Amino acid sequence: MTKKTLSLGPIPDALASELRALTVNAATGSVDNGDRLEIEGSFTGETIGWVGRGTEEDVDEAFRRARIAQKRWAKVDPKKRGKILLAFHDILLKNQKMMMDIIQLETGKSRDSAYEEVIHCAITARYYGNQTHKILKDKHRAGVMPVFTKTTERHLPKGVIGQISPWNYPLTLALSDAMPALAAGNALVAKPDSSTPFSALYAFKLLFEAGMPRDIVQLVTGPGRVVGNSIAEQCDHLMFTGSTETGKKLGEIAGRRLIGYSAELGGKNPMIVTGDADVDKIMPTVLTGCFSNSGQLCVSIERIYVHKDRYDDFVPKFAQATKDLKLGAGFDWNIQMGSLIGASQISTVEKMVDDAVDKGATLVAGGKARPDLGPYFYEPTVFTDVPDEADLKRGEVFGPVVYVEKVDSHDEAVEKANDTDYGLNSAVFGPSKTATGIAEQLFSGTVNINDGYAAAFASVDNEMGGTRESGQGRRQGAYGLLKYTESQNVTDERVLPIRGPEFLKPRAYAAVMTVLLRAGKTFKILK
Template sequence: MIIKRLPYGAIPEDFAAELRGLTVNAVTGNLDSGDRLEIEGPFTGETVGWVGRGTAGEVDEAFRRARVAQPIWARTSYRERGKILLRFHDLVLRHRELIMDMVQLETGKSRDSAYEELMHTAMTARYYGHQVGKILRPTRRRGVIPFFTRSTEHHLPKGVIGQIAPWNYPLTLGISDSLPGIAAGNALVAKPDSATPFTSLLAFSLLFEAGLPRNVVQLVTGPGRVVGNAIAETCDYLMFTGSTATGKHLGEIAGRRLIGYSAELGGKNPLIVTEHAEVDKIVDGVVTGCFANSGQLCVSIERIYAHTRVYDEFVEKFARATSSLKMGAGFDWSVTMGSLSGASQIATVQKYVDDAVDKGATVVTGGRARPDLGPYFYEPTVLTDVSDDVMLKREEVFGPVVYVERVSSHSEAVDKANDTDYGLNAAVWGPSEEANEVASRLYSGTVNVNDSYAAAFASVDGEMGGTRESGQGRRQGRYGMLKYTENQNITEQRVIPIRGPKFLTPRPYAAVMSTLLSVGKKTGILR
């Protein structure tokens, strides 16, 4: 693959064609039909490239190829699968400038937010590259009768997994969830988001360059209602990241088909500032937790509960730090907050802010679009005095908007933080012992202490995911790979049958076994 620096504002057509060639659409001829999806660059609002609009028939073709490739791939050793992931890790780091260019071009995010994706992708590849054999190796389990019964747990690949990826993190959510599934011996049919396909295609091109057999992964670009639904209707296991509404729809399909399903969905993530928090030390970290990726992050903070002892100081310094964020379009590292993803996103953010202001909320800083910077820029916004009937009080904004509320005690803060339909991520900032005590009372899939989301997200050995309407299943850690497998128990009975020797009739057999069970319990031989 040709690796080159992207010019600002466009993907070179020869490079775009090379990436489009990875999709099933290109092979089946759909790209020549004129039925295209044009990709908009949020920095300028201009078209930066195009991909084919996939069909259900092309999804069928993708699964046909994947099912041929999967049994062959499953016979590849754990060692070789791991080596491919480790080579991919090196390629991601080697081509980091190009990858970050592509991420920014398609999403409008800042350089440091693009690097977060790159770093997480590399760490995920490294982790599963080293751990695949340890996680999947056969494990001895206790047989019913020691020595005479030998039981072993194996992990078989599901077959062909389906993945539907979101637009907000097109690199890490476009491929990192796939890596453990592929390493577990599965094939993959994946749909990159229609707004950000080139980042995902670039990532998979590097995975092929690392040595993954080409037909193990099939990529189909196109709209979710066609390509996404077809994948859900055909795959052996489904991985989805996106909205709660879409997650429920896909969950209904998975439930009807009795296939496994993992989903990370929406969140209304709380942050608590404890009574003895040192505001000067925490404020910059809180700002990052709220406005990284322009707030377009499932685990981003959207509501803050500050103890009354530090509330006034916190609001003042938090607003000052927020207003000092440098917004802009570009590929350099000096910009600290980029654009929103598109017209619908900025309209949604404006709707939530207008509703809050109309119902009495105070805009402490921000609260307006910035068309002077680009078509989809919106200032990082801090609100106070938010009443209970405001939409953003309970609904996910998914943008650079956060409200701060005064609480009189940690118990009140915990009650308010837990009063939600979601449960994806939470954060507590303050002295270690105090913050950890508060954190232990929060009902959330991940809780960060003196960080807002990155500490848990980057700890790839730990599982993460949501409670309530924030999803089901987990990504990362051992479960992040084992979910893509079927547990198989192979048990061998040796020397004498489990029903006893032939000369022992049922009644004395029952007496002997009952005695053995009692002795085994008392002595600890049978547990």
């Protein structure tokens, strides 16, 4: 790849050099076979490099290597595995500028949205770096016969984890699921999205620099129908983040093979603004919850229910604040919203906006593409009065489009928020006491109070994931690591067999056990 001058200015020399290096080493699981995928930069639509187009044979070879390496890796002390993640934490922060440059060049997102990925990844590395050996520590459980029975819960790595990650958060969603899988003693075969492979390639390069054994991670770039399906057919547990439609297809493969499956899928995430909310105070955070990453975020807010006491104040201020957002291409920290990922995404947004307008919705902000800024820019857009028959009402946009609806009560807001096929994320804005009471009634995997999504997402000691068609399983927290293990019950029966001594006849044994069971209940001997 040669250095190119793009409309946003020349690519910095260091960035151009890194992309060339990643291009040469893109076929990480196999030798480049000459069949390539060209990678487009979202800011300009121009080619920034290429990666190999992986095949089923490449995936086969990746699993062969991974299974050999995993047997050695499983024997490494969990504390030592955690120290590699702590080293990665430091290396990532040291190289954060390059990491953000690559993320932005591939995705077109703003600088602060790129930094959001870096900081979440670092927090996750620190958490599992410090907690892995504690989470995996053998745990003594209550035996059936106190003193006589010793029982221990252990956790064994599943083997080789398959991971299919998306384009919208190419660092966070490639590494934050991979790190606990590796820390648990597994190997990894991963497919980064074909639109944004360089972010994952660079991040894993830093992980190798931190000490991760090379063959433990196998990256295979290429189309989902070939590489992704082949991974699903061979892995011991599958982690997928993406659309509900694709998630269901992969779930069928996992179900047929009887392997573990974790999936974070789509969402139509609601926000509730309470009748006693301070509209001026909450407005900056409301904007972030809706338009961060240009709305291309599984947990992004797409519908807002505002109590009638605040509706007339909220709508004009929200519309104006949306219009005031600074859009642009480049690495400037002052740009508040970047580009959409590509032609397919902007087409989806345009169709849903046009459909809403045609069916009578009121457009109060945005509503048009901005080709003057770049090929895939679209204004942050706000609607009111969206009719039930509009696609926007219930369908996921995955772009910078939000509608606002007036409600007469908090109970009505809760009812409308829960009236969806999804259940990924929700948000409530208002005084803590009021908002907490509402939050407890919402049926979604995460609920943020006075934040759109980031507070829950960044709380890595707590699990997060979806309900209903937003997915299954959870990421983060202890469960985010333990899901990549098999729980093992090791029980040592000491002194006497559980069926009683040989000299005790069955009837006598039953009588003795009945007495012991009653005593155990009375004195709470067993938990």
